[in-house]
Amino acid sequence: MSTINIKRVKANEIELKDRLVSIQRVAKVTKGGRTFSFSAIVVVGDENGVVGYGLGKAKEVTEAISKGIDDAKKNLVKVPIINSTIPHEQIGKFSGGFVFLKPAANGTGVIAGGAMRAVLESAGVHNVLAKSKGSSNPHNVVKATISALSKLRDAQTVAQHRGVSLNKVFNG
Numbered sequence: 001m002s003t004i005n006i007k008r009v010k011a012n013e014i015e016l017k018d019r020l021v022s023i024q025r026v027a028k029v030t031k032g033g034r035t036f037s038f039s040a041i042v043v044v045g046d047e048n049g050v051v052g053y054g055l056g057k058a059k060e061v062t063e064a065i066s067k068g069i070d071d072a073k074k075n076l077v078k079v080p081i082i083n084s085t086i087p088h089e090q091i092g093k094f095s096g097g098f099v100f101l102k103p104a105a106n107g108t109g110v111i112a113g114g115a116m117r118a119v120l121e122s123a124g125v126h127n128v129l130a131k132s133k134g135s136s137n138p139h140n141v142v143k144a145t146i147s148a149l150s151k152l153r154d155a156q157t158v159a160q161h162r163g164v165s166l167n168k169v170f171n172g
Contacts, residue, residue, distance in 0.1 A: 042068035045122025052076035084126035092148025097140030
């Protein structure tokens with residue numbers, strides 16, 4: 001049974017860069033006609049192991065994006081990165097979105113689809129193989145990717161959790 005290793009991070013301590021993943025125009029039909037508004041999914045990260053996502057909704061695009069950035073700064077998680085890749089394979093799941101992440105050799109780059117690529121690059125992962133299965137909805141893909149990244153554990157954490165030495169983790 002895997003334990004989720006979510007380490008919250010305060011946004012005011014670090015310099016964050018934001019990426020717009022998706023923007024949608026939504027319409028509400030009323031007696032007087034259609035009322036349009038916008039929803040934006042934004043991913044923020046310091047490209048050094050900290051990443052978060054947010055959803056903003058507003059009547060105007062710029063306002064929706066800024067609300068999304070504010071929401072993303074409230075949902076930051078710390079991701080273990082070793083040699084610019086992830087420590088081990090991981091599956092992430094959210095609703096209909098399934099994501100598979102696999103570490104890659106140096107020089108491979110980020111092999112991932114649109115919404116996943118934004119999350120992985122914001123987290124600072126430079127070499128990774130990723131596959132999105134199931135839903136291609138950007139909301140579900142982003143949340144599934146964050147779920148997979150938050151489940152990752154490095155060797156020191158595993159050794160500490162098991163109460164054994166680091167050498168015992170690798171050599172049995």
